[in-house]
Amino acid sequence: MGLDNEAQANKGIPSKGFRYNSPVVQVILIGLVCFCCPGMFNALQGMGGGGQVNAQAVNNANTALYTTFAVFGILGGGIYNILGTRLTLLIGCSTYVLFTGSLLYYNHNQHQLFAIIAGAVLGIGAGLLWAGQGAIMTSYPTEDKKGRYISLFWSIFNLGGVVGGFIPFISNYHRTAGSVNDGTYIGFMCFMGFGALLTLTLLPAHKVVRNDGTRVSIMKYSNPTTELLEILKLFLDWKMLLLFPASWASNFFYTYQFNHVNGKLFTLRTKGLNNVFYWAAQMLGSVGIGYILDNGSQSRKKRGYMGVAVVALIGTAIWGGGFANELKYNGKNPNLDFKNSGASYAGPLVLYFSYGLLDAIFQNLVYWMIGALGDDPQTLSRYSGFYKGVQSAGAAVAWQVDAHKTSPVAELVINWCLTTISYPLLLVLVALAVHDKPSPVGNFEGDMGDEDESVKR
Template sequence: MDPSKPKHDNEVHETADHAAGTSYVYDGGLVDEVDEAYLRAPKSTRFYRGVLFQMILFGALSFVGPAMSDAISNLGGGGLSTPYLANMATALSYMAGCMITIFGGPLINKFGIKWSCMIAAVSMPLAGSAYYVSAKYEVDWYLLFARLLGGFTSGFLYVAETAAMLSYPEPNDRGFYLGIWSAMRNSGSVIGGAINFSNNYSRANAGGIAWSTYLIFVGFECTGVVWAIFLSPTGRVRRRNGSRIPMPSNISWKKELVALWRHLQRKKTWLVSIPAFYSFFFGGTMGTYLSLHFSVRARALSSLITPYLPYLVMFSTGYWTQLSLYWILGTFSTDVGSSSRSGGLFRAFETAGQAVSYALNSKTGADPRIPFYVNAAILVVTVPCMVFLIRLVPEVPATTDIDAADVVVHEDASDPDRK
């Protein structure tokens, strides 16, 4: 197939039957789809290698990492006395995350999902410790450095967990496993909010939160390495019926980048960019508003509950539609290679939106109405993009790496020694 030939996003590729006993190409060779040894293994082994336990571990990583970081951000300005330094640090973090997630597909396909999560887990305690050092000792450079470094490493987790959520479950089970991950991640924000309020409920004045609050978050973040260690390599993960996870072929860095470029050229990639960009755009605007206009106690309470009906509606529908967007992404491919690129670009657009949101709110004396105007304008553009994206959902998701397949086939055709 000519590699320059454009692809159709709604094209359904022929795939092998998923019934027990059928076969397909797995990691470069033809193997049985169902692992009979796994089905005969003890129940504890099947649970440990199963998709359910992997999703629980991803949920735990999100619980102690991004969720705890969000709980600090939900205080408004990271709980500091003024929001501008924290907003700048958060903008740097998401900018760094965006740079990693753009190339997240090739990186995850080379390092693997487990080791990518390990990289992210090691740096999780930097977030809480940076705010603690800034609040107590006024060492601002460490906050900026820690958030920047944490942004680079968090990018690995963003892509790894998204790739796993899109490729590990069977298509008819994906909603169930997405629900488990989302529930654990969001419960982390709730528990983080409870920590904020329990430590600061008596502080009715303006200013920063109690320093000890950050140390509790550091304790949670330090457990991230434990959950990452328990993850199974993708090649050892099995679905409920014993089937293996479709794995990408072992291609070079050059061909990975070519496959990423092909993915960027797809219509669905650009349609999903606007909803992804907008999905968490409210963070910087809301956090700055809380920091400038509410006391420490009110900010701590707001991180536990949403005080106004509009916020309640925004959060509930936001989490619901965010899960729908992940489900739509999963319908375009179920193999790890293509899912890594889809997830990486999705999280790149998402973190870019968060970086812009916090950057707009990092300048002292800026008109606070501008972020609200930008937020409303992006919402108007998001709606038609979602409509067109839904129309591209295929009848059957592809189980092969639709981006890299043509690259490998074209190379084989041009190199007769690779027969």
């Protein structure tokens, strides 16, 4: 060990360079876990109807999924505080494999019951996974790096959707109609199984050390009674009430985008290719909004205002373009193909790409807001769980709205209104709850590429 590293060690400051217990490594690991599990799940969902010709069974399975997700999303933070990082995430990820297996079964037997039960089980697991993920992503970074950490996670996570989009594209390249083949589901299950095993590589929060030598948290596992009381308090917390409309809207639009845009306008193989662009747009959007929300030349409150304004302007433009597209096709199924449709394919592809961009900047903004409301993993796991729970309740309603044959134009207008309502409430949240809080040791997150300021001291 060199003199500089030895001096750091004597002061209790970790040496520079790669450290397995650094916040950035742990955020990358949880990103890879989500790459394999919800990332692949998103790619499958993006096919429209889970890759099935008749979306009814998958709509019902998704309703069961998001109903239990709504409950366990809210309870997930408390469960995470009791079970700890690895066990919570291992249980959560295992349920993704079961759900995809149920669609493989449905491909042969056309029986809904297994898919619906597997969807309900996945909702439980997803609630656990996302509560743990939210705690890691929002509590490990310092205040000035939260936007960057969130965009780092979001990029890795959505790379799963990009890679996952190639699975149905390649395996169904010579098919232009029908359900996806068995190999598509088996490929997704392999990735998801690996993601479940990858959760075992994550460290407990109290073992994660920042570059200044401080630990992220001294985790004291809670008990069920305490957690239940703390969760119930969230429904009376004015900050969570202001966040409620954005949480409700943040997955509501998936049903419309997947079933009525990608699911209805394109051929089977083109749907998979479109998902590559949709999830790539998520990566670009997360980097862009992360830059705005971490702009060090502005106060945190100003960054919050700027973030809401940017998302509102972009969102309004994209929903307006979507409305024009709906009026053009008016519920028709033109079966656009990336090879055969020429210029007719370009416009709807750009629209679908833009929807992915909007999803990323909208959700990254909400996560940044949550991260600005606290610092410790226990509190932020509850906040993240509340967000995912409300988000999933909205999604459950959205899948049933579609199952009841609501017109595509009506679904678009509902989504446009929901996201628009959330913007002024987010501005109020920034005004009342987001404050500048200087770090006691300055900028010490050298593992994100900055020079280690703590060594200079």
